[in-house]
Amino acid sequence: MPPILEIRGLEARVDDKPILRGIDLTVNPGEVHAIMGPNGSGKSTLAQVLAGRETYAVTAGEVHYLGADLLTRAPEERAREGLFLAFQYPVEIAGVSNVYLLKAALNAARRHRGEPELDAMDFLALVRGKLKAMEMPEDLIYRSVNEGFSGGEKKRNEILQMALLEPKLAILDEADSGLDIDALQVVARGINALRAPGRAMIVVTHYQRLLDYVVPDFVHVLSQGRIVRSGGKELALELESRGYGWIDDAAPAAVRAQ
């Protein structure tokens, strides 16, 4: 099977400030890649660039998603093609009910695939099932999108959306931050439920505790806009005990010089 995602020499900047400085990464079907790295190293930027955020200008490199060029496509096209980003900071949208957004999102993807839109009854049945799995009370979907949600509720809501949309590539940007121990398990279960041979995931996290539940096939360390180290799941354990200091020492000289 061809890779789901292929990133070659990706560079991106914001306001002339380089943030991604040459990223190479290949993600095959069925794989889970964890991306770790210090604050400000560019993890969220990479996630946002893949999702099509226009704030960041791509200045070099190319990205192929399911064999086709990704970077020329609008964010909504990428989404409808099965690329999902769980945001590190989900935004609040006053006045728009969560369930309305969920339904609009699902039907946009279904239309794109040439499938009929789900009617209200079928949709509700589907959502109720997912809510249960996420241990979320039903009233959360009738509230305005993320408005007044607690930190943990916001994160669960992202995973709920993912569960409903069943993406081919899910990019989870710190899906675990701010979660209590029980919530962490629920979120991890939600993520694992979606693991399948045809799908792939990129899991951005700072902590081994998520990777205890969602065991990655590969771990990459991002530092100053480059992947400076890649390995198996044991790399995360090593980072947990030793921090990022030893990696920086091992980083290419050019990176260290800046």
Add this chain to the structure above:
Amino acid sequence: MDTDTTHIDELISREYAHGFVTDIEADSVPPGLSEDVIRLISAKKNEPPFMLEWRLDAYRHWLTMREPDWSSIGHPPIDYQDIVYYSAPKAKKDGPKSLDEVDPELLRVYEKLGVPLKEREALAGVAVDAVFDSVSVGTTFKSRLAELGIIFCAFSEAVQEHPELVRQYLGSVVPRGDNFFAALNSAVFTDGSFCYIPKGVRCPMELSTYFRINAKDSGQFERTLIIADEGAYVSYLEGCTAPMRDENQLHAAVVELVALERAHIKYSTVQNWYPGDRDGKGGIYNFVTKRGDCRGAHSHIAWTQVETGSAITWKYPSCILRGDNSVGTFHSVALTNHRQQADTGTKMIHIGRNTRSTIVSKGISAGRGSNAYRGLVKVLKTAEGARNYTQCDSLLVGDRCAAHTFPYIEVRNPTAKVEHEASTSRIGEEQLFYCRQRGLSAEDAVSMIVNGFCKEVFKELPMEFAVEAQKLLGVSLEGSVG
């Protein structure tokens, strides 16, 4: 982030769909205003002497008045001698006796606007009075309404057929000299709708007037008078459009509502006059006086408005809560885009005991639009136990638009309770990106957010109108994605 601003701007750029001009022969008086012009208008309409006197009185009063300058709007001076005060599509013989005799060209205009006037094709459950420039060109379902004793006709017809009602109520809510524009309207108003619902009758269909400005340089000065007698109910809708022209055109209407004991009047407006182009060239100046008088105990007047058009909107639909236990409500959505300006709101005057009022105002500013809410809640000494709740929300699209809120509260009775809540939010690039990441197009995302913002007001509109209003906001915010 300049790119984000342009992106949102493109989203909200709009095409005005009703901008066509109809080539129809018109009977107009030359531009300018004088006692002679007023006499001419009155003669053309074959009015009884009391009407002419009324107009001349208003005119003389108007001459002593000055254009108001207290609102937050700005515009170049209006030359009142440059306006055509009467323009009517030329009638074949003596003017249409029934809808079958209406010029087919005119019927096509209304069809194109989505307001079919032929009763067979007409919207089920909506009776329409169509006003083209200065005159009413036809009213549907008239005879069916007459069976219930309901009078629904052109204002000029009411002057002929029901002079006693007109005489009794005209100017009883908005006096001739009330304000500059109301005085002007009283002097030169040409047509509009008249409606009387007799005691205890619940009007079985929505009554509606559709206003269309077509002629160049003409102003539209219509007058609407609705009277709901004791225990009567009526829901009335008003829609408006105008062609795209580079010149500004003046629209100065007066609407008077009278609700007697236990009567209930719902008055809904979807205003979509031509707003002018991107740079603020052209468009309608919409200076309107709308006021309802809850004259009887337990009466209820509800104003609902969706204002998306006009270069300048200046209007404050108000309620005088005279009857004990009477209720006034005001629900408003006002959208300004590009260089549009809106200064709108309401006045709730509590006079009777236990009178209640609710104000929900939603202002949306986009482009370089400017939107002001101006509201007065006045509780007189007599208004024991009066209650008001005001909620005033502003939504900004992009970062070059403006929103202002001016609540005025005057309370002279210590038992009154007045509550005011206000909020401002902005549709930012972050929200749009979030929605697009979920597969929604940017247009859909904006209209979803805007509709969510307006939902409390839309649910006050009659069904057909709610759909129309949603579409209208959609069109107003439509554009290409950059």
